[in-house]
Amino acid sequence: MAAPNVRSSSSFSRNISVVSSPQIPGLKSGPNGTAFISTGIRDLDRILGGGYPLGSLVMVMEDPEAPHHMDLLRTFMSQGLVNNQPLLYASPSKDPKGFLGTLPHPASSKEDKSTAPDPDQGESLRIAWQYRKYLESQKNSIDDYSNDFDMRKPLERQFLSGRPIDCVSLLDTSDLSVAQDHCSTFLSKFSRSSSNIASIGRIAIQSFSSPLCEYSDKESDMLSFIRLLKSMLMVSNAVAIVTFPPSLLSPSSSKRLQHMADTLLSIKAIPDGDKELEKLLTGYKDINGFLNIHKVARINTQVPVILEAKTFSMSLKKRRFLALECLNQAPVDGSSGTSYGTSGREVRKETMVGPSRPQIVLFGSSIVQMSFGHGGWGAILSEVYARKADIILRGYYGWNSSRALEVVDKVFPKDAAVQPSLVVVYFGGNDSMAPHPSGLGPHVPLTEYVDNMKKIALHLQSLSDSTRIIFLSCPPVDEAKVRQNQSPYLSEVIRTNDLCKTYSDACVELCQELGVEVVDLFSTFQKADDWKTVCFTDGIHLSAQGSKLVAAEILRVVKEAEWNPSLHWKSMPTEFAEDSPYDLVSADGKQTGCVLRDMAAAAVSSNPRTVEEIFKDYSARRAALLRALTKDVDDFYSQCDPEKENLCLYGHPNESWEVNLPAEEVPPELPEPALGINFARDGMQRKDWLSLVAVHSDCWLLSVSFYFGARLNRNERKRLFSLINDLPTLFDVVTGRKAMKDNKPSSDSGSKSRNGTKRSIDGQTKSSTPKLMEESYEEEEEEDEHGDTLCGSCGGNYTNEEFWICCDVCERWYHGKCVKITPAKAESIKQYKCPPCCAKKGRQ
Numbered sequence: 001m002a003a004p005n006v007r008s009s010s011s012f013s014r015n016i017s018v019v020s021s022p023q024i025p026g027l028k029s030g031p032n033g034t035a036f037i038s039t040g041i042r043d044l045d046r047i048l049g050g051g052y053p054l055g056s057l058v059m060v061m062e063d064p065e066a067p068h069h070m071d072l073l074r075t076f077m078s079q080g081l082v083n084n085q086p087l088l089y090a091s092p093s094k095d096p097k098g099f100l101g102t103l104p105h106p107a108s109s110k111e112d113k114s115t116a117p118d119p120d121q122g123e124s125l126r127i128a129w130q131y132r133k134y135l136e137s138q139k140n141s142i143d144d145y146s147n148d149f150d151m152r153k154p155l156e157r158q159f160l161s162g163r164p165i166d167c168v169s170l171l172d173t174s175d176l177s178v179a180q181d182h183c184s185t186f187l188s189k190f191s192r193s194s195s196n197i198a199s200i201g202r203i204a205i206q207s208f209s210s211p212l213c214e215y216s217d218k219e220s221d222m223l224s225f226i227r228l229l230k231s232m233l234m235v236s237n238a239v240a241i242v243t244f245p246p247s248l249l250s251p252s253s254s255k256r257l258q259h260m261a262d263t264l265l266s267i268k269a270i271p272d273g274d275k276e277l278e279k280l281l282t283g284y285k286d287i288n289g290f291l292n293i294h295k296v297a298r299i300n301t302q303v304p305v306i307l308e309a310k311t312f313s314m315s316l317k318k319r320r321f322l323a324l325e326c327l328n329q330a331p332v333d334g335s336s337g338t339s340y341g342t343s344g345r346e347v348r349k350e351t352m353v354g355p356s357r358p359q360i361v362l363f364g365s366s367i368v369q370m371s372f373g374h375g376g377w378g379a380i381l382s383e384v385y386a387r388k389a390d391i392i393l394r395g396y397y398g399w400n401s402s403r404a405l406e407v408v409d410k411v412f413p414k415d416a417a418v419q420p421s422l423v424v425v426y427f428g429g430n431d432s433m434a435p436h437p438s439g440l441g442p443h444v445p446l447t448e449y450v451d452n453m454k455k456i457a458l459h460l461q462s463l464s465d466s467t468r469i470i471f472l473s474c475p476p477v478d479e480a481k482v483r484q485n486q487s488p489y490l491s492e493v494i495r496t497n498d499l500c501k502t503y504s505d506a507c508v509e510l511c512q513e514l515g516v517e518v519v520d521l522f523s524t525f526q527k528a529d530d531w532k533t534v535c536f537t538d539g540i541h542l543s544a545q546g547s548k549l550v551a552a553e554i555l556r557v558v559k560e561a562e563w564n565p566s567l568h569w570k571s572m573p574t575e576f577a578e579d580s581p582y583d584l585v586s587a588d589g590k591q592t593g594c595v596l597r598d599m600a601a602a603a604v605s606s607n608p609r610t611v612e613e614i615f616k617d618y619s620a621r622r623a624a625l626l627r628a629l630t631k632d633v634d635d636f637y638s639q640c641d642p643e644k645e646n647l648c649l650y651g652h653p654n655e656s657w658e659v660n661l662p663a664e665e666v667p668p669e670l671p672e673p674a675l676g677i678n679f680a681r682d683g684m685q686r687k688d689w690l691s692l693v694a695v696h697s698d699c700w701l702l703s704v705s706f707y708f709g710a711r712l713n714r715n716e717r718k719r720l721f722s723l724i725n726d727l728p729t730l731f732d733v734v735t736g737r738k739a740m741k742d743n744k745p746s747s748d749s750g751s752k753s754r755n756g757t758k759r760s761i762d763g764q765t766k767s768s769t770p771k772l773m774e775e776s777y778e779e780e781e782e783e784d785e786h787g788d789t790l791c792g793s794c795g796g797n798y799t800n801e802e803f804w805i806c807c808d809v810c811e812r813w814y815h816g817k818c819v820k821i822t823p824a825k826a827e828s829i830k831q832y833k834c835p836p837c838c839a840k841k842g843r844q
Contacts, residue, residue, distance in 0.1 A: 027197065038051045039052055060265045078105075090179055105156055151322055209248055226260055294310070357389050358567070361412075363425050368393070388575070398442060422467070423470070425470070430444075432502070450506050475500065646676040647660065694734040
């Protein structure tokens with residue numbers, strides 16, 4: 001009897017059927033009702049915890065120098081054919097069927113015995129007769145699920161003839177509609193409608209974004225195809241494996257493809273004759289390449305798969321059978337250990353404090369040395385990059401560029417096992433001091449300073465191809481405070497802003513020449529009117545406010561730099577970010593996760609439930625967007641570059657704003673703001689574009705608030721909207737249409753209009769409960785309502801710029817000037833009759 005199908009409470013959980021026992025070849029049950037199919041490589045099945053889960057999408061990043069992704073496809077397809085599972089294969093070749101001739105053949109039973117230990121061999125392995133049947137049944141089940149494949153022997157025709165195989169060529173298709181139709185038709189045969197699985201499908205797509213395909217420049221179409229394929233797989237008894245070359249895609253598209261994968265793998269080539277790797281790794285000569293595991297599918301569970309490693313060597317045992325092994329590091333200097341790298345030359349030793357992180361080194365004089373003090377810019381970077389990168393301080397009080405040049409090769413040795421990912425360099429403040437008469441002191445002539453900084457930059461660039469550099473130019477000083485804080489034990493320190501600017505400009509010019517990123521601190525500080533009083537502690541060294549400026553500029557440069565990989569903190573993985581049952585528990589007590597943990601730790605994200613909490617969230621997001629569209633409008637405008645991809649403007653609950661790509665989750669966690677606001681920037685006047693962004697931002701704020709308020713009752717929703725409606729919209733503020741408060745008339749004026757006389761002052765209608773002024777948007781509604789009203793005397797159209805009065809008898813409207821009634825006179829009239837009505841009464 002099949003076990004009951006237990007579903008998670010989430011509306012977005014996968015519909016994974018519970019498989020009590022695999023009745024068909026090539027299927028294996030897993031925890032929480034998950035079913036696995038074999039990858040075709042026994043070692044990979046073991047590493048992934050069983051194989052590929054049904055309904056999952058596997059993405060493999062290709063290496064142009066290593067064809068080993070083809071081996072993953074071949075074994076995957078061969079295993080499906082051996083188990084008589086239908087197969088769909090697509091590739092950018094004219095004859096995709098030709099690839100079937102390269103599929104490997106399963107090893108014979110004799111070869112299996114040669115690769116697996118014999119239960120009867122050796123006296124120490126003798127098994128009692130009553131237990132042999134269990135061992136035999138286990139062996140048979142393994143053979144039914146997974147095989148070893150002889151990579152040198154092609155698959156025999158008996159496995160190809162009569163098997164359901166569909167081959168699709170992607171070469172001559174201008175779009176992906178053909179592939180989409182084939183996938184849709186194929187997967188419709190394996191719909192997951194019940195707990196009984198009748199058949200299993202396998203899809204293999206080779207070199208998905210190959211430049212040979214006509215659609216290779218349509219990255220949005222490729223993303224849509226993968227998103228659709230994933231959605232179809234989620235409700236199917238099938239698995240798809242897609243290989244793609246990430247180097248041929250834009251960084252953002254490559255990241256999105258990686259994000260959509262349930263299981264993400266990558267292949268790396270091993271360079272021939274690499275003596276460094278040969279010293280580091282045992283069995284180097286037998287290694288063909290590396291397999292990196294970036295993500296493992298987790299379906300119906302939040303417990304992570306604990307991998308023994310993330311990088312494995314790929315080799316052929318007996319030159320026939322594909323095998324994966326954890327990298328073993330050869331003993332170095334009498335020590336031994338295990339090393340897991342990410343690519344051929346990036347194999348590195350594990351450190352005592354855990355997995356290696358990217359290193360960001362701060363190298364400079366006293367402004368660097370003191371940057372980890374309270375509120376210092378080094379401390380800010382360390383907090384921002386927590387669990388993402390290590391901020392390493394190399395600051396030397398009083399140093400100039402000449403002294404730094406003497407030791408730069410010792411601080412940054414070229415033969416270091418790990419090279420920094422980013423070096424932030426600051427020298428120039430001490431260099432720019434006026435020379436001492438004795439010839440001693442920190443002063444360095446300008447030409448020598450430029451030469452020193454150039455040599456430092458060239459040395460850092462030579463460390464590795466992935467080491468990035470940011471120079472900080474010389475900031476200004478508060479000359480009066482410098483003189484005031486002069487030490488009696490030192491000779492006079494002469495530091496002027498003229499000298500600082502000269503050295504700062506020279507540093508910026510050098511960086512432009514070398515192609516090095518630079519932060520112009522001299523110009524940055526002087527943007528603030530009160531920079532002398534708020535940016536320094538003693539006229540030279542930075543206060544907390546000054547450090548904030550430095551950190552903000554560094555993070556801006558890192559974000560805008562076109563580095564691959566990106567070193568922006570949002571693009572970097574978080575260490576040990578996998579979900580765990582030991583994480584904080586959600587409010588409903590049903591789940592845990594790293595997202596919940598980070599939300600609680602950072603206290604910047606929220607899940608408001610009450611009216612007050614939702615309004616607080618709305619106000620914070622609104623304040624963030626308002627700052628982006630007003631105070632920070634220049635920064636916001638520059639970030640919305642039309643050359644970049646679709647951008648959105650986000651407001652966060654911590655009152656910070658952000659311009660970023662839309663969320664990749666489907667469906668997103670929250671309603672998404674307007675997409676592609678940057679495209680229209682240069683096609684409109686600036687004020688019109690900002691107004692358009694403000695309108696869309698108002699819509700997004702309301703949608704987020706009512707997303708949170710979906711569970712509120714009618715009265716609570718009414719109160720929430722009332723609170724929101726009391727605030728002017730972003731559009732009101734950006735366009736200058738400030739909402740005016742209701743000005744209700746005094747009790748005296750109210751008594752004069754108690755009889756219901758209808759009159760209009762400045763275009764506003766009076767009734768039995770008169771309101772002289774309404775909010776600006778109500779004025780527009782009034783104008784729209786009476787736009788077709790004509791004066792009963794002159795026939796002129798209604799406008800809100802003139803005084804109008806309405807007859808209480810015939811209810812016709814008149815210009816005040818046409819009937820000779822002024823606003824002051826109207827206040828004394830209890831009931832107004834127009835001239836025609838008065839004439840009628842006279843005749844009667």
